[in-house]
Amino acid sequence: MTFGAGVLTTVSCKQPLGKSESGAHMRAYGERSPFEGPVRVIRELTASPGTGSSRTPHAEMYGTITPSALHFERHHSGVPSIDPAAHQLLIHGLVDKPLVFTMTEIKRFPSFSRTYFLECGGNSIGEQSGNTQPDVQRSHGLLSCTEWTGVSLKEVLRGVGVKAEAKWMIAEGADAGRMARSIPMEKVLDDALLVYGQNGEALRPEQGYPLRLLLPGWEGNANVKWVHRLQFADAPAFSAKETAYYTDLGKDGKAQIFTFVMEGRSVITRPSGLQKIVPGFQEITGLAWTGKGRITRVEVSTDGGASWGDAVLQNPVLPLAVARFRFPWTWDGKEAVIQSRCTDETGFLQPTHDELIDARGSNSGYHYNAIKPWRVSADGSVTHV
Amino acid sequence: MAVSLMFKLVVLGLIGAALWGQGRPATAEEIRRLDLTVFSDGRGLPAGKGTAARGAAVYKEKCAVCHNDKGQGREGQWPTLVGGIGSLATRKPVKTVGSYWPYATTVFDYISRSMPFDHPRSLVADDVYAVTAFVLYLNGLVEQGRELNEKTLPQVKMPNRNGFVPDRRPVVKAER
Numbered sequence: 001m002t003f004g005a006g007v008l009t010t011v012s013c014k015q016p017l018g019k020s021e022s023g024a025h026m027r028a029y030g031e032r033s034p035f036e037g038p039v040r041v042i043r044e045l046t047a048s049p050g051t052g053s054s055r056t057p058h059a060e061m062y063g064t065i066t067p068s069a070l071h072f073e074r075h076h077s078g079v080p081s082i083d084p085a086a087h088q089l090l091i092h093g094l095v096d097k098p099l100v101f102t103m104t105e106i107k108r109f110p111s112f113s114r115t116y117f118l119e120c121g122g123n124s125i126g127e128q129s130g131n132t133q134p135d136v137q138r139s140h141g142l143l144s145c146t147e148w149t150g151v152s153l154k155e156v157l158r159g160v161g162v163k164a165e166a167k168w169m170i171a172e173g174a175d176a177g178r179m180a181r182s183i184p185m186e187k188v189l190d191d192a193l194l195v196y197g198q199n200g201e202a203l204r205p206e207q208g209y210p211l212r213l214l215l216p217g218w219e220g221n222a223n224v225k226w227v228h229r230l231q232f233a234d235a236p237a238f239s240a241k242e243t244a245y246y247t248d249l250g251k252d253g254k255a256q257i258f259t260f261v262m263e264g265r266s267v268i269t270r271p272s273g274l275q276k277i278v279p280g281f282q283e284i285t286g287l288a289w290t291g292k293g294r295i296t297r298v299e300v301s302t303d304g305g306a307s308w309g310d311a312v313l314q315n316p317v318l319p320l321a322v323a324r325f326r327f328p329w330t331w332d333g334k335e336a337v338i339q340s341r342c343t344d345e346t347g348f349l350q351p352t353h354d355e356l357i358d359a360r361g362s363n364s365g366y367h368y369n370a371i372k373p374w375r376v377s378a379d380g381s382v383t384h385v
Numbered sequence: 386m387a388v389s390l391m392f393k394l395v396v397l398g399l400i401g402a403a404l405w406g407q408g409r410p411a412t413a414e415e416i417r418r419l420d421l422t423v424f425s426d427g428r429g430l431p432a433g434k435g436t437a438a439r440g441a442a443v444y445k446e447k448c449a450v451c452h453n454d455k456g457q458g459r460e461g462q463w464p465t466l467v468g469g470i471g472s473l474a475t476r477k478p479v480k481t482v483g484s485y486w487p488y489a490t491t492v493f494d495y496i497s498r499s500m501p502f503d504h505p506r507s508l509v510a511d512d513v514y515a516v517t518a519f520v521l522y523l524n525g526l527v528e529q530g531r532e533l534n535e536k537t538l539p540q541v542k543m544p545n546r547n548g549f550v551p552d553r554r555p556v557v558k559a560e561r
Contacts, residue, residue, distance in 0.1 A: 045462070046451075046462055046463065046502070047462065048502055048503060076499075077499065077502070077505070090411055090415065090416065090419055091408075091411075092411055092416050092420070097410065098410065098411035098416060099407075099408035099409065099410060099411055100408055100409050100410075100411045100415070101408040105407065105408055159407060159408060160408075170422055172421070172422075176499075176505050177498065177499035177502075177505055178421055178498040178499065178505070178506075179499075180421075180422065180498070228419075229419055229420075231420065231422055233422075233424070235424055235425070235426075237422050237423075237424060237494070238424075238425050238487065238488050238490070238491050239491065239494065239495070240486075240491055240494070240495040240499070243485075243486055243487055243488070243491055243549070244480065244482075244485060244486055244491070247549065249473060249478060249480070251474070252474055253473035253474030253475075253478070253548065254548055254549070254550050255473075255485075255548055255549050255550070256549070256550055256551065256552050256553055256554070257549040257550070257551065257552070258551065258552055259552040259554065260552070261552075261554070263554060263555060348555060348559075349559040349560070349561065350559065351557040351559040352559070355557050355559055356557050359556040359557040359558075360556055360557070362476075363476075363478050367554070
């Protein structure tokens, strides 16, 4: 079909010689403006490439969705390069019929998309032990929120026939270290997904391309990336990453194990550490999330916790996704301590740092979810407390 | 969370129709080749054997470059493998294979799937048994000449075997 616009195109092609004011060429795959700078902060833990973490710059993010290029990362054996045409998913163990699926076959299942947060079990690990970070990216950056697309794991399992004796599913990645985690059957049969899409396009390699296990509301590590093997068993594997790591050592020397759910928490992302504000109107904004459903309320205090007011939650508030909150504030130029606290649909109220330490001690490390206060000094600079 | 009503209706509507994405039967050979899981009761352990005495040589060649000559690790880079037994309830707990890991089978599983870091799965089963024995020996948990194999490894008693409890959160009951 031909449109009148074709005539305009012909005219506009006849540019006068000299400097053009018609702008840059188009790009087949877009990039952000060169004037924009937020990037992940990378911390590599070993001399081997890609092993460590990178954090989302929350102070400079808007809304609720984390751009794929800024999604946090935590890799234990680097990022593998996987050709989806060669990738296979083996499902075996306590099943009637062990099967192997190609990516093409996985994608033939009915697909759907859901928005879920993902948070590393070790997010804010330093906050508990007193090693407080200077800004919200370093203290809370192992959290992101994405529209994931994939298939329901239980639908894929229909043809396999998981036996009644199976109580656990051991999920293994195709990364160099073949990282593995044991997942209880209840979660497998509830809302577990196999995802291949991230914010409308294929998963990024760093998020498990071409296939990732997605366990809504559960600690990031259990959401096994590059997943290539699912083994059903009557017992957990007690793999290194579910015993030596991601367990919560308490004051009595006993450690909680299989602590999957990320409990409710919130944080003010603006104004936050290393930023500087001026007196007058100042919107306080941040994020709240819970692995137990929906956030129902976020309160903000600007007087060190003496009084609290309700923040406005951006609609829609989706279950197991981050909620964006906003709270109008006029800063009078005097020193202030600002903080947020959330309540989720189970009635869970975010604890203070002292309440959390009192209950858990200082050494559990993982799953830290206490209130985060920021100090605004008289000169407007914001620092951690 | 429940899958949406719409999705359930679609699924119901298609019951009886051909299954999507059939997959293909997995062969016993490929399951054997890919299945790395070692369970705490020893299921999944391959045939083989090794002692700490022999493991010392493998460790020196394959492991010491990162974990140091006696499993001390290297500060901020590579984890410490030894020590810390009895420290878990103190203010400065030291979590190592010896002090924290509940099962010796996990040591074998982790070394066989993930180590050496730059060439994982390059050790034969006898070498994995030997290095596992050496790391346990460094922690004072097995004798230098004790043979570890698929029968004896699961019997090694780890100090923190009973140190884990189920998720008991929310441990914090915040009230205002």
